[in-house]
Amino acid sequence: MDVYFAYETDGRFCRLDAEESGHCCRVLRHRSGDEINVIDGLGTMYRCRLTDDNPKGAEAEVLETFPGWGGHPYRLTVACCPTKNNDRFEWFVEKATEIGVDRIVPTIGERSERKVYKTDRAVRIALSATKQSLKARIPEIADPISVKDFIQISPLASLGRNDMKESLKLIAYCFEGDTKRISIQEALNDYEGDDITVLIGPEGDFSPEEARLALEHGYIPVHLGTSRLRTETAAVLAATAVYLTF
């Protein structure tokens, strides 16, 4: 089953950009009259009939609408410090998208080796993984932000939520010493809402100031079990724990 992304749709017609049109009409040789599946990237899939097979700008008429196609019953933000090796972070983006994530925020920690992150490749990977895993909603790849700013500004404001109590905020941090941590499953099992933010640190962990700030802002310190995981593995494992809980 192949799926195309429409950059524009009014619910009656879907328009594909040059890349998607080329894939649909040149590579896979679809012709006007063929049925194709189109997603709007916001959560809806349209079963369509191709009305213009122009490989630089195809158009298709909507036959049937599937809102919430391939969706999941939670809202998950994973804020994760990009790894030194870009491939590893991109792998996380792909896997989290397949499993089910709503927003990925590349956060730059005080101990991050990578201080600059360009999102363009991650955006393409998220689109590709969304189509491949038969989902209609492409996770948002946010602009990079410092860990401290993320803790202070996000996530509630940008999610448009007003009720602070509805959101569960978790920070996976070693907290060597006396901070008491629960497992991520315990935290998820104790929570009755559906809006979760998980903050995953860089290879060198969060700084004590970042960790302190997170606790002040209502983040619950969690551990991800006894294994020592790489940053990207921790991020995928956190997304998996949420996915398996709902």
Add this chain to the structure above:
Amino acid sequence: MDVYFAYETDGRFCRLDAEESGHCCRVLRHRSGDEINVIDGLGTMYRCRLTDDNPKGAEAEVLETFPGWGGHPYRLTVACCPTKNNDRFEWFVEKATEIGVDRIVPTIGERSERKVYKTDRAVRIALSATKQSLKARIPEIADPISVKDFIQISPLASLGRNDMKESLKLIAYCFEGDTKRISIQEALNDYEGDDITVLIGPEGDFSPEEARLALEHGYIPVHLGTSRLRTETAAVLAATAVYLTF
């Protein structure tokens, strides 16, 4: 913390092969008298003092012994059909090792696109991920075997278990139609033992004959939630579900 693998140890001395010795004595410039950490690949870590810093064959004296170092409280075999793209299967080997797996079996299904699989790279990746994630036991990478042979011969015989009831065998298969499946967490939560085998199919899924054979041999059909996952993602997710349950 750097960790070396000893190809030979008698509990008093550890011997490193040329590759590990070169890494220890040439790359990281350890000299006789330095303390190093050595694993035997079978579950024990030794804190050692380097007694011979020969970069082609180093030797170290055991100071302290840590049995079960970095271990996990379950025994997990993941049998998974190698993906068309080798990188994806190798990524699964790395991630499953980090999370905690005991045996990885490359299985060849009737619908597998890849009918031949060489294990040498996977063996190296498993060693590297074991050291990186601070574990002392390197997961076994079994020789490739057909799905049908694996179902019929394995896993009990090769694990040396006699009591059939002790082992939980799961197959993740679509089973379009009337086969009733439970989620992998339900299956794990209902199980009181600690010996689990999960069988993950190829990109084209198991053949109906393979699935039937698995059910005849006591495999429980499970689903991995509603997302459509790639083979390697399904395999890592299954390992994660086991890890999070124990």
